[in-house]
Amino acid sequence: MENEERLFVWLADTWRSGFSTWARFMGSVYGGEPMAKAEEIASLEQAYQNSPDTAEREP
Template identity: 60%
Template sequence: MENENRLFRWFAELYRAGYEGHVRFMCAFYGGEPAAKAEEIEELEHTYRNSPDTTERTP
């Protein structure tokens, strides 16, 4: 019985690793934020850092 569990666990880990690799590839290939959205977020972060209301300053 223990050998059967070990074989099943090995197969489940192999399937999980393969599926995770597939999902990461698909997200990297098709996913991500569009460049315009990333630029907008970067601009908002820059505006926030330079705001006079910001208490913390990072060099």
């Protein structure tokens, strides 16, 4: 009985650490602060291009 519990604990711990690693990886790829920063930069660039004070204009 003790060996079965030890196997279950090992399996649960392996599953937990694997899921944690996967969740951190997916979070770093698809979201988080870098994505929000990229959206902020894109909106600032769009505002700069639409600004009447912009000296650089494309013909």
